[in-house]
Amino acid sequence: MIAVKSVDMSGDDDLSEINKEIEALADGEICPQLVQYYGSGTVGRHLLLSMELMHGSLDKLKPLSEAAVAVCMREAIIGLTFLWTKYKKFHRDLKAANILYSLRGEVKLADFGCVRSLMGSTARMAQTYVGSPYWMAPEIIKNKPYNQMVDVWSLGITAMELITGKVPHSRLVPTLAMAASLEKPEPRLGTQYSANARNFVEKCLQKDPSKRKTIQGLFEMTYIKNAGRLDGWLPSKAFKAGNENKKSSSKSKSKNKNFGGKAKGGGIMFGEDLKQEKERKKYQYTAYRRSRPEIDDI
Numbered sequence: 001m002i003a004v005k006s007v008d009m010s011g012d013d014d015l016s017e018i019n020k021e022i023e024a025l026a027d028g029e030i031c032p033q034l035v036q037y038y039g040s041g042t043v044g045r046h047l048l049l050s051m052e053l054m055h056g057s058l059d060k061l062k063p064l065s066e067a068a069v070a071v072c073m074r075e076a077i078i079g080l081t082f083l084w085t086k087y088k089k090f091h092r093d094l095k096a097a098n099i100l101y102s103l104r105g106e107v108k109l110a111d112f113g114c115v116r117s118l119m120g121s122t123a124r125m126a127q128t129y130v131g132s133p134y135w136m137a138p139e140i141i142k143n144k145p146y147n148q149m150v151d152v153w154s155l156g157i158t159a160m161e162l163i164t165g166k167v168p169h170s171r172l173v174p175t176l177a178m179a180a181s182l183e184k185p186e187p188r189l190g191t192q193y194s195a196n197a198r199n200f201v202e203k204c205l206q207k208d209p210s211k212r213k214t215i216q217g218l219f220e221m222t223y224i225k226n227a228g229r230l231d232g233w234l235p236s237k238a239f240k241a242g243n244e245n246k247k248s249s250s251k252s253k254s255k256n257k258n259f260g261g262k263a264k265g266g267g268i269m270f271g272e273d274l275k276q277e278k279e280r281k282k283y284q285y286t287a288y289r290r291s292r293p294e295i296d297d298i
């Protein structure tokens, strides 16, 4: 069985380029911490991506224990390292909804819709707006050149999301959340959490990207070094959440990137949830997707 994601690409100029990029991913070396893409195709302005079918995404399991999050973070770190070094790409849309798990406890980064090639030069900065506002690094919000360290920021936000069950500033609409991200001190875990977990989050969430720990540095932190085995972290709700998710996604899933769809993970949303989701998608895909064609050939 495979999963198929349908993306409305009406706003994007060159569908064939994106198609080619996905084909390259499908032919590339397999990494156990990255969801495997099998191929892609187009139907009109829709891009269809076929990929490995997983059981569900980590956002459906939150909050998770610190120990479980440590396992997920270790796997995410390995996946990111592979993405940056082997594929010469960085993620730019890391969040719990884009980290998938299997019932064997495997953890894999997904959603390469936002992944762009660095064209062999890790020193080269990208300047394309993309990603989800609440997980977005301050340098992206400020429209500054940025590099792979934006993924480290998003990793820290994702760790907080998974441990506390809440994304920092998520009560605010996206514009205010982004302003808060710039103006307020970096989000931190409270003292009820362990020093190791707090330290990990602190090293990821530094407004100045040069002050963030490198991916290798993060891998060597006690919180990650002490992380357990893949077959021991899944909570019992993982099985339920996965099944709920499958009811709606079945063998395939689809989504309109212009926020036309009402399905969110496990079902249909109503009222405030739907309003909030629409708002997020609007900012994610419309207001903040300001590509700069002259340098967006990476």
Ligand SMILES: Nc1ncnc2c1ncn2[C@@H]1O[C@H](COP(=O)(O)OP(=O)(O)OP(=O)(O)O)[C@@H](O)[C@H]1O
Pocket (backbone or CB within 6 Å): 003, 005, 035, 051, 052, 053, 054, 055, 056, 057, 059, 093, 097, 098, 100, 110, 111, 132, 245, 249, 253, 254, 255, 265
């Ligand atoms: N390969 C897959 N196998 C199983 N479930 C998947 C797979 N890919 C996605 N899903 C499920 O579908 C949900 C929606 O995924 P989708 O990528 O369309 O939206 P999203 O992750 O919420 O937002 P974004 O478009 O920003 O990535 C995921 O959260 C996950 O639960």
Ligand SMILES: [Mg+2]
Pocket (backbone or CB within 6 Å): 097, 098, 110, 111
């Ligand atoms: Mg996704």
